[in-house]
Amino acid sequence: MSSAAAGSKGFGTRAVQALALVVTFFLLFAATRLTPQLRGQLGTVAGFGFLLLAGTLLSELLETIGLPHLSGYLLAGIIGGPDLLELVDHHTVEQLSPVNTLALSLIALAGGAELKLSTLREVAKSLSYAMFTQTVVVGVVMTAALFFLGRFVPFFAGLHAGPMFGIALLWGVLCITRSPSACMGILAQTRAKGPVATFALAFIMSSDIVVVVLVAVAMMLARPLISGSGGFSLHAVSELGHELLGSIAFGTTLGLALAAYLKLVGRGLLLVLLAMGFALTDFLRYVKIDATLAFLVAGFVVQNLTAQGPKLLHAIEQTGSFVFVVFFANAGAHLNVPLLQKFWPIALTLCVIRALATYVAARISSRFAGDEPMLVRWGWSSLVSQAGLALGLAITISTAFPGVGDGFRSLAIAAVAINEMIGPVLFKFALDRAGETRREEAEISRTSLLPPAQA
């Protein structure tokens, strides 16, 4: 739903939406209270419908106060989720995880397809400076922050400096991750065009590769520090190399196949995307290929090596229109409110430090790269959001280091929850202030998103 369309909606429309939202909540509320013993029985269907409808309606209503749609989706999930109204229970949240898989694959595919070589060349200088500065500054500052704030962190109690540093190092790397989904969600809603939007897209999508490498290296370095045994092994580096090269090779092949399909058949794209999102992701996981990277490369190949990019983006936009709503609403329902209540002081402190470090790093890199003023002022705003990628890494790390895993994961979930809620609001605010979401521009779809007939 574009801002432009939403802007034309008057009081009557909003009143109708509010009433529909009340009916939606009431219906599921009544059903769950009438049959509490049947919790989990085909609740997935009702949960899916509720998250989709409530997310859509709440996002529309929150738009009147300038909040991004994404916040509405998240809020619908939080309110209806297991920790508040329990309209969507834990079982349903878990059952809806295939939607997350599908959404992430679509986001990666769209992210790659949005990256044009010409655009990358334009921002190459800014991008390389920013990538280096953000990685170093945020990584170092956050490592130091957790290390020195260790006495306020419950699971640090009784640990020596070595293990503490190892955990802090992992935390530093975790903080480098951004949220491609939040970035794409905001850009899809606002259809923003301009240096801030372009930079955000290019940075966040390409940082995925950097993060994958850094996590592997950090885990390799942290293992002897935390466990106190074993040494550095190059085997992990070799595995990582295989995974990266395999992902790029597979992604290239997939991209070319997809382009051929788009050119020769061009129909039934929804089902093709569904098959890719569900089955192919499962297959890639089985053969140990990074699905996100592979889809990212596939999208990039379709956009830059063939003429089918607009068609692919159009299909993803159509498919993703409701998949993304459920994805973010489910993320909201997944949010662990009790954990957030427990960890919020230290998590909030760490989030503030991370945001400051991101801002400082952006100013430094912009100065060296000679960025234009708007990018200097708002370029950092998109880098605050964190979501699924960070949570995925937290789970990987907690599994690899079971001794501190639970505590680390809990802190990560609390911090990501805060960034997940604040980041999109900040990014949309920045895009508005930078004038990249102006109404007259929003009326016109991005060229890359236009249907083939109009492109």
Added chain:
Amino acid sequence: VSGGIAVLLGLLVVAFVSSMLVGGRTIRGFGLPSGAEYLVLGVAVGPHGLGLVPRSTADGFEPIVVCGAAWLALVAGLGYFIVGQRRVRFVRAVTGILGAAFVGTLVAVALFLTLDALGISGGFPRLELALGAGFVGSETTRHTVRWVAERHGARGPLSDWLADMARASALVPVVGLGILFAIAPDAPLGAFAVWWRVAVTLGIGVVMGLVAAVLLGREFRRDESWGILLGTSLLAAGVATRLGLAAVATLFAMGLTLSVVSRHRLEIKFMVQPTEKPVLLPVVIVVGSCVDFDTLPQLWLLVGVALAARLVAEFMRGALLAAFLPAARAAGPRVGLGMASSGAISLALAFTFSARLPGPASSTVLLLAATGVLLGEFIGPAELRRALERAGETHAFDAASDVAPLSLPSPALQDADSELPERTVVSDFPEGR
């Protein structure tokens, strides 16, 4: 890669192929009208055939199939009042509903008496089996009439009558299933009266239909419309299922409500209609793989009685039509046998029934639905063609031409046509959804 994902991929491929078929002009007269070939495919790959889809995997798809069945009911509800591009006439619709109720009642009574005579089971299971068989045996698939008319170039009053009656007949099994679910002894809303449960079944659909109509009423934007339509329908289906009520009846009521109150009824119909085949065919395949041939003793006797009762009932319906309807006089009583084709709606309802009330009775109903589809495929189209020939309505137009026989626009619908979005907008809806 898990077996479930492999099967899901297989179903997606089927849906993909069917969307391809639906998208082109080749669909006219293509394949069998009831989709019996996909049913046979399902049986072939199921545990009673090649065993490619084990029972446990098929069971895993139960929620998807139940949702698919509910979606089909929504599509049927949305298009309930419209055949091609003209409205269904009220008298014909009432005749179709009464006819279907008559056939269903006769099948149910025959089966009930047979069960009584055999002393197979008592109490609710007997009623369950008899009513279930009656409901799934009452439907005439609307695709048969259209298929025969298009394949043989039929056009005329009898064709229109039969098309309208077939469409209207869907109401009986859908509402009947709603009643059957409401009277089930283990209903979660057991504290409430049966009529109240039936009212809730339909009421949820009506309320969500109104919500969808109001939300879609202001403006009709494709991306918003899909979100609203999917959200309302899945919420309605999920809530109904949770309450132990028939989601198919709920979504049918929702579709009917939308088709009555929404000013965008035609856009919505055109939007969801292309989704019917891609949903229907995987549903039929899964249903085929779930058909159980070893449910009750003397099973084949019951199947024989049910099918014979249906044919007798159809013949009697045909006799009544020939007696009272001038357009059917030349066709004779055997025109009723042309209405013996049931299709995916019956199968989907039977599957929903067996999922909600698992046991020998509902499994038998599923088997009855499957055999009914197969028998109807052999008898229905052939008898219908002969009846239309006798009525002098075949070869009224060139079947190869683009003119659809059952789509003559009435003056009322010509007005409604002006509401249609431009062709580019219609074609812009995602394929296969």
